[in-house]
Amino acid sequence: MSTGGKRIGGIVRFLAANWKINLAAALEYRLSFFLLAGMMFLNNLIWLFFWYLFFERFPVVSGWRLEDVMLLWSVSTGGFGWVSVLFGNFNRVALIVSSGQLDVYLAQPKPVLLNVLTSRMSVTGAGDLIFGLVVFIAVGDLTLRGCALFACALLISGALFVGVMVIAGSLAFWLGNAEGIAGQVFGSFISLTIYPTGIFRGAAKFILFTVVPAGFIGYMPIGLMREFDPWFAAAAAGSAVLFAAGGMLMFRAGLGQYTSGNAIAMRN
Amino acid sequence: MNRYAAGLRGACLKQLAIVRIALRQQWAYKADFLLRACFLLLILYVLGQLYGAAYEGDYERTIGGFTLRQIVWYLVFTEAITMAGPPVGVRIEEEVKNGDIAVRLTRPLSYVGYHYGSYLGEGALRFIVLLLTGGLVAWLSVGPPAFGFGLPAYLLLAVLGLTLSFLLTAAIGLCAFWVEETRGLEFVLQKLLFTVGGLLIPVDLMPEWLQRVCAWLPFQAALYLPARVGVRYGGELMLQVCLQQLAWIAALGLLVAFIYKRGAGKLHVNGG
Numbered sequence: 001m002s003t004g005g006k007r008i009g010g011i012v013r014f015l016a017a018n019w020k021i022n023l024a025a026a027l028e029y030r031l032s033f034f035l036l037a038g039m040m041f042l043n044n045l046i047w048l049f050f051w052y053l054f055f056e057r058f059p060v061v062s063g064w065r066l067e068d069v070m071l072l073w074s075v076s077t078g079g080f081g082w083v084s085v086l087f088g089n090f091n092r093v094a095l096i097v098s099s100g101q102l103d104v105y106l107a108q109p110k111p112v113l114l115n116v117l118t119s120r121m122s123v124t125g126a127g128d129l130i131f132g133l134v135v136f137i138a139v140g141d142l143t144l145r146g147c148a149l150f151a152c153a154l155l156i157s158g159a160l161f162v163g164v165m166v167i168a169g170s171l172a173f174w175l176g177n178a179e180g181i182a183g184q185v186f187g188s189f190i191s192l193t194i195y196p197t198g199i200f201r202g203a204a205k206f207i208l209f210t211v212v213p214a215g216f217i218g219y220m221p222i223g224l225m226r227e228f229d230p231w232f233a234a235a236a237a238g239s240a241v242l243f244a245a246g247g248m249l250m251f252r253a254g255l256g257q258y259t260s261g262n263a264i265a266m267r268n
Numbered sequence: 269m270n271r272y273a274a275g276l277r278g279a280c281l282k283q284l285a286i287v288r289i290a291l292r293q294q295w296a297y298k299a300d301f302l303l304r305a306c307f308l309l310l311i312l313y314v315l316g317q318l319y320g321a322a323y324e325g326d327y328e329r330t331i332g333g334f335t336l337r338q339i340v341w342y343l344v345f346t347e348a349i350t351m352a353g354p355p356v357g358v359r360i361e362e363e364v365k366n367g368d369i370a371v372r373l374t375r376p377l378s379y380v381g382y383h384y385g386s387y388l389g390e391g392a393l394r395f396i397v398l399l400l401t402g403g404l405v406a407w408l409s410v411g412p413p414a415f416g417f418g419l420p421a422y423l424l425l426a427v428l429g430l431t432l433s434f435l436l437t438a439a440i441g442l443c444a445f446w447v448e449e450t451r452g453l454e455f456v457l458q459k460l461l462f463t464v465g466g467l468l469i470p471v472d473l474m475p476e477w478l479q480r481v482c483a484w485l486p487f488q489a490a491l492y493l494p495a496r497v498g499v500r501y502g503g504e505l506m507l508q509v510c511l512q513q514l515a516w517i518a519a520l521g522l523l524v525a526f527i528y529k530r531g532a533g534k535l536h537v538n539g540g
Contacts, residue, residue, distance in 0.1 A: 050468055191311060
């Protein structure tokens with residue numbers, strides 16, 4: 001086997017070991033696991049109840065119906081869910097950098113960003129993922145093509161979540177305490193992905209498809225799943241790759257700036 | 269009688285002192301609540317766009333008794349009350365769990381009264397900032413408020429709404445005397461305020477069966493009713509809402525006092 005192949009094989013084994021340990025740790029407190037995941041499921045369900053109430057009063061809003069918003073929720077929560085399960089630290093990069101916890105990862109002979117991201121599993125993320133899948137089964141197109149498109153939508157939305165949050169979190173390398181900013185970006189980005197893109201006009205719409213790519217997640221039920229638009233699909237996939245690569249590059253550039261104190265941190 | 273009056277005066281002065289201290293303390297965290305205000309800007313912008321699309325941009329159209337302008341201002345009013353409230357349930361839970369409650373109990377202050385004063389002090393400052401920020405967004409997007417006495421009426425009812433929110437959250441936080449984890453219960457409360465409390469959609473726009481359910485619950489008195497009076501003012505309605513809120517405050521106040529009395533009676537704190 002070539003050196004490159006060996007290296008990739010090593011990374012895959014490392015990731016599999018990390019995920020296995022995370023799952024075992026989460027299942028150690030089974031009741032807590034199911035309660036937290038169930039709570040997130042309930043949270044999302046209540047949001048859908050709001051949308052039911054809303055569409056009872058306004059059946060069609062900018063061409064969107066209740067089923068479309070349900071699909072949007074399946075993509076948004078499903079995408080957020082799988083990255084939270086597999087890359088649970090994606091929204092904690094700023095905290096890890098600013099609190100000096102990065103030292104632990106730097107001392108290990110593994111890709112730093114990948115190690116940081118995969119060293120935690122979000123239990124509530126499991127609830128989001130299950131919710132996304134359940135909603136898709138309820139209102140989605142369950143043909144082979146429909147399922148494949150849904151899988152693509154989950155992949156793209158997940159990559160966008162990780163990319164945006166790693167970029168925001170990496171600001172901590174330059175700003176120091178960037179937790180507040182990263183938290184705002186996190187909350188705002190999620191908020192923008194759970195409303196139909198059709199309600200936005202003009203400059204707001206432009207921003208949602210460029211600087212803050214939440215529009216790609218929001219428009220997925222229409223542009224990718226209901227009426228497959230190859231241009232939109234290409235733009236969404238391109239944006240996901242761009243933001244994920246941007247996050248990696250920014251993190252790598254930030255590592256060159258990183259300094260820490262003498263805090264003794266445990267990996268968590 | 270004089271002794272009773274002096275005692276009452278003393279209690280009021282203590283409460284005011286707590287409100288003042290909490291207000292000062294909150295002022296030290298200006299950046300935190302300015303960030304909250306930024307988040308409110310975004311939420312209001314998105315909700316404004318959502319209702320704007322639902323009304324098709326028609327400012328004259330009335331749905332469920334609300335025009336687009338009234339809906340946007342309604343959302344400012346409900347969000348300001350919701351986001352102003354400090355996480356008092358979490359604080360009480362922490363104090364009970366780590367034993368800090370023992371320190372509080374040694375002070376010549378009512379434990380629940382202390383948290384209420386602190387809640388009002390912190391909440392007041394946040395509420396003003398959130399209301400001004402949200403009001404600015406609403407003003408720029410749908411125009412100035414033209415609700416007559418609605419605004420002063422809302423301010424009065426919002427204080428009662430905040431009191432109700434405090435009592436609901438405190439009742440749950442005090443359950444920490446019996447159960448270790450109250451976050452789940454608080455989560456349920458938040459979601460009830462979110463839906464049947466009318467945070468994002470006025471109760472008038474909900475199906476009739478749900479409106480009937482909401483009428484029997486205290487949640488709408490915390491958010492929906494003050495905001496509704498704010499945007500659709502009526503003297504009689506205001507009085508009715510005020511009485512309804514006071515009745516719920518009395519009922520929940522008794523419940524909180526009962527939970528506290530039972531819980532504090534069985535409290536054991538070790539070490540220190």
